[in-house]
Amino acid sequence: MSRQSKTHHVARSVAKSVRFTSRAIVFGLSVTANAENLDTSLAALSCLGCHADIEQPATGRLAEPASLRGLDVNAMVSVLRDYREGKRSGTVMNRIAAGLKDADIEGIARFLGKRQ
Amino acid sequence: MNPRRRFLRLLAASGLGWSLGGCVSSRYLRGTGPGRVVVVGGGFGGVTAARYLKLMNPALSVTLVEPRDTYFSCPGSNEAIAGLSGLGTLERSYATVSRAFDIKKVNAQATHLDRPRRRIVLSDGSEVPYDRLILSPGIDFRWDAIEGYDEAASRTVPHAWKAGPQTAMLARQLRAMPDGGRVLITVPANPYRCPPGPYERASLIACYLKKHKPRSKVLILDAKTRFSKQPAFEQAWRELYGDMLEWISSEKQGRLERVDAAARSVETEFDTFRADVLNVIPPQKAGALAEVSGLTDGSGWCPVDPMSFASPFDSAIHVIGDACQAAPMPKSAFSANSQAKVCAAAVIASLAGEPPPEPLLINHCYSLVAPDEAISISGVYGYSWNDGQLATRSAGETPPDGDRKREAAYARIWQRNFRADVFGY
Numbered sequence: 001m002s003r004q005s006k007t008h009h010v011a012r013s014v015a016k017s018v019r020f021t022s023r024a025i026v027f028g029l030s031v032t033a034n035a036e037n038l039d040t041s042l043a044a045l046s047c048l049g050c051h052a053d054i055e056q057p058a059t060g061r062l063a064e065p066a067s068l069r070g071l072d073v074n075a076m077v078s079v080l081r082d083y084r085e086g087k088r089s090g091t092v093m094n095r096i097a098a099g100l101k102d103a104d105i106e107g108i109a110r111f112l113g114k115r116q
Numbered sequence: 117m118n119p120r121r122r123f124l125r126l127l128a129a130s131g132l133g134w135s136l137g138g139c140v141s142s143r144y145l146r147g148t149g150p151g152r153v154v155v156v157g158g159g160f161g162g163v164t165a166a167r168y169l170k171l172m173n174p175a176l177s178v179t180l181v182e183p184r185d186t187y188f189s190c191p192g193s194n195e196a197i198a199g200l201s202g203l204g205t206l207e208r209s210y211a212t213v214s215r216a217f218d219i220k221k222v223n224a225q226a227t228h229l230d231r232p233r234r235r236i237v238l239s240d241g242s243e244v245p246y247d248r249l250i251l252s253p254g255i256d257f258r259w260d261a262i263e264g265y266d267e268a269a270s271r272t273v274p275h276a277w278k279a280g281p282q283t284a285m286l287a288r289q290l291r292a293m294p295d296g297g298r299v300l301i302t303v304p305a306n307p308y309r310c311p312p313g314p315y316e317r318a319s320l321i322a323c324y325l326k327k328h329k330p331r332s333k334v335l336i337l338d339a340k341t342r343f344s345k346q347p348a349f350e351q352a353w354r355e356l357y358g359d360m361l362e363w364i365s366s367e368k369q370g371r372l373e374r375v376d377a378a379a380r381s382v383e384t385e386f387d388t389f390r391a392d393v394l395n396v397i398p399p400q401k402a403g404a405l406a407e408v409s410g411l412t413d414g415s416g417w418c419p420v421d422p423m424s425f426a427s428p429f430d431s432a433i434h435v436i437g438d439a440c441q442a443a444p445m446p447k448s449a450f451s452a453n454s455q456a457k458v459c460a461a462a463v464i465a466s467l468a469g470e471p472p473p474e475p476l477l478i479n480h481c482y483s484l485v486a487p488d489e490a491i492s493i494s495g496v497y498g499y500s501w502n503d504g505q506l507a508t509r510s511a512g513e514t515p516p517d518g519d520r521k522r523e524a525a526y527a528r529i530w531q532r533n534f535r536a537d538v539f540g541y
């Protein structure tokens with residue numbers, strides 16, 4: 001990639017990531033009318049450390065701990081519960097889900113799910 | 117634009133205007149008047165904090181004090197040492213971060229704090245005022261802890277425990293080493309930055325040697341008797357490197373007594389080890405600024421209230437990342453990132469005169485044991501109302517028979533996504 005197009009590429013992906021993350025945050029705050037919800041959305045922010053909302057390339061094996069965009073809130077709740085209860089096998093998510101209470105799972109799903 | 121209008125605009129842009137009802141009265145948005153938040157230290161903790169402060173409240177004035185123009189990520193630096201990647205992929209520019217997120221960057225070293233006047237004093241004598249200060253200065257080395265290993269010695273015998281020129285030096289020395297040589301890595305007692313990092317480094321160096329200098333050896337001289345992810349590391353070492361890689365517990369060799377940088381040798385209580393490439397990872401403490409500002413205790417680290425990461429010595433100052441004591445969380449980039457988000461929310465709440473939200477924190481760290489094999493450790497941490505400390509909600513690591521190939525694919529995605537979550541790209 002030429003230096004110029006590389007800079008352009010970097011600028012584009014920064015802009016994308018800003019857009020998506022601020023959308024996540026705005027959405028999170030918009031459902032945090034009370035303290036309890038606010039607290040669980042803090043847990044969801046840590047999820048973005050791995051599931052950063054940047055676009056994955058269309059090819060290759062980079063599909064798994066990828067963007068959670070487009071996931072339905074209820075689907076996310078049941079996936080997280082299944083991980084926690086060992087009904088769904090995984091490498092990492094079982095261990096993380098084991099530390100989440102029902103309210104955390106619901107808060108995380110409301111925060112991260114249902115984004116287009 | 118006033119903060120509320122700005123927020124409404126953001127909300128509209130996100131297509132979520134319908135859910136506005138309760139949110140305007142949310143405590144995050146009340147009292148969003150002027151607040152000067154200054155972050156010192158542009159590492160994983162500091163940049164995450166600065167960025168998330170702006171995301172949570174775009175009206176806030178956020179300043180980042182950091183002397184360098186670019187940051188070098190330690191995660192990924194062991195791969196650079198083993199020649200699997202270049203240093204370039206680890207570098208991030210503050211100019212880009214500052215532009216994209218509307219964060220003011222001050223290019224200077226903070227030399228001390230004027231706490232009564234809430235000012236940071238910079239190396240050129242100028243001052244930066246703050247209403248709230250977030251410190252994420254990372255670590256400094258205890259240059260007085262090992263006889264013969266001081267800052268001057270580290271110019272020829274690298275620690276490579278802060279990424280950048282030190283990483284490049286260790287990589288060069290490894291390349292120049294003859295086949296049949298010995299690489300010796302010394303590891304300090306807990307707590308230190310990145311508990312599994314030395315063992316990842318030993319693995320990847322062994323991998324490089326196996327391919328390019330197969331008669332060579334890697335020796336780890338440890339100040340501990342056990343280490344992070346030990347069963348999974350030892351299983352991988354047996355399978356991949358056999359007796360090329362040897363770990364020596366402090367039970368066998370006792371204390372590390374002395375380093376002779378010129379002779380590239382180290383003395384323990386019982387033996388002397390000569391090396392062709394010597395990597396001394398010295399004992400550590402919180403970044404010097406925390407110490408000179410009176411924010412550390414006898415341990416050399418900064419105690420904090422894990423609800424907000426505020427210092428018990430000064431409620432206007434929060435300390436996050438490696439510099440703080442947030443046991444049982446390990447000192448990792450992931451922890452620093454998770455703490456930064458909790459801290460940003462607490463700072464915004466406190467500027468609004470509100471109590472901080474209850475935190476939930478996560479750590480998850482991969483270690484590559486070969487270019488396409490990795491293991492990991494994770495933990496979820498909640499707040500314990502009993503003792504005001506963090507309590508482990510769940511903890512786990514890759515079992516010895518885990519799927520290392522799959523985790524290596526995840527590890528690569530993590531590095532990329534994680535840097536993007538912090539630096540935006």
Ligand SMILES: Cc1cc2nc3c(=O)[nH]c(=O)nc-3n(C[C@H](O)[C@H](O)[C@H](O)COP(=O)(O)OP(=O)(O)OC[C@H]3O[C@@H](n4cnc5c(N)ncnc54)[C@H](O)[C@@H]3O)c2cc1C
Pocket residue numbers: 156157158159160161162181182183184187189190191192193194224225226227252253254255276277278309310313403404405436437438439447448449450451452480481482483
């Ligand atoms: C080899 C290695 C591998 C690692 N791998 C991983 C991994 O895979 N996953 C993981 O989660 N963690 C990993 N880590 C750990 C991770 O690098 C640290 O935990 C993380 O960098 C801590 O972030 P921080 O913000 O506390 O400090 P840092 O990232 O060190 O940032 C501190 C910043 O503060 C600045 N600063 C210091 N003092 C001042 C001052 N007085 N004025 C102005 N600026 C100042 C410094 O210039 C620096 O930029 C690894 C570490 C090493 C060494």
